[in-house]
Amino acid sequence: MPKFLDSLPMILSRSLDRVMPSYRRLFQANDLTDQQWRVLRALWEKQHLTSAQISQITLLPPPSLVGILDRLEKKNLIGRLRSTEDRRHVHIIPTQKGRALMEHMMPMVDRIHDDFMQRVTAAEWAEFNRILEKLSESTEKRNLA
Template structure:
C-alpha cells in the first residue's frame, strides 16, 4: 500500500514533545502540590504581573469554564489575589499573592536547574533553536493561512 501522507504528523510530534518535556517538570510540580494548569497560571502571572481571566485563558490555553474553578481554588489556597480594575469595577485583575510569589521563589531554582540538565543532554543551541522555531511558527499563524476546500458531505 502506498504512503498516503508525505508530511510529518506535526500535531502528534508536538504532543509527544510536550509530554516528554513535561515529564522532567511534573515531579517538581507534584512536590509543590500543583497541577500543570496551576503552574501555567503562576508562570504567566510571574511574567506579566497582573492579567484579566480572559487573558490568562489565552496565555495558558485553559478553557474559560475550567479557568473559573482553577482560579477560585488557587485564591482559596492563597496563591492568587483578585483586584478590581479602577476604571471599570466590573473587570478583575488576577495577580500573585505574597504566598504565590514565595512559592515561585522556591520553585524557580528547581525549574532553572531542570532546564540546565536538559541543556546538558540536548544542547542549549538545540533548545534555543526549538524555541525560536516554535515562536516563528506561532507568529506566522497570525496571518491568513489558506484552507483546503472541503468536498461536500455525502
C-alpha cells in the same frame, strides 16, 4: 504522507510526554496541577493580569480558567483586585503565599530547565524556537483566512 510516528502531532506529543514528567513531579510535590502552574508562572512574571490576559498567555480556555482561579484562590495563592478605574476589570495577583511558593519553586524549575538546555546548543534552541514559531504563526494566519 508522513508515517504516523513522524507526523507533527506525534513528534510534539512524544516530546511533551518525555519532558513534562520532570516538571510534573515538582508540581505534584507542591500540590499544583499543570494548569495551576501555568497560571502562577504567568502571574509571577507579570505580577497582575486580568482573566482574559491569563487565558491568552496560558492557552487555557476561559471556562476552564474560572475553576483554576477559584482553586488557586482557595489555596490562598492568588487574590482578586478590582480596578479602581473600571470596576468591571478584576486583576488577578499572587498573594504573599503565592510569591513565597515562587521563591521555593523557581530554583528547582531553573535546574530542570538547565538540564534540558545542556542537551542542545544555544543555536539549536534558537532554531527550534524559530521553527515552532514559524509553524504556529503560519497556522494562525491560515486559520484567520
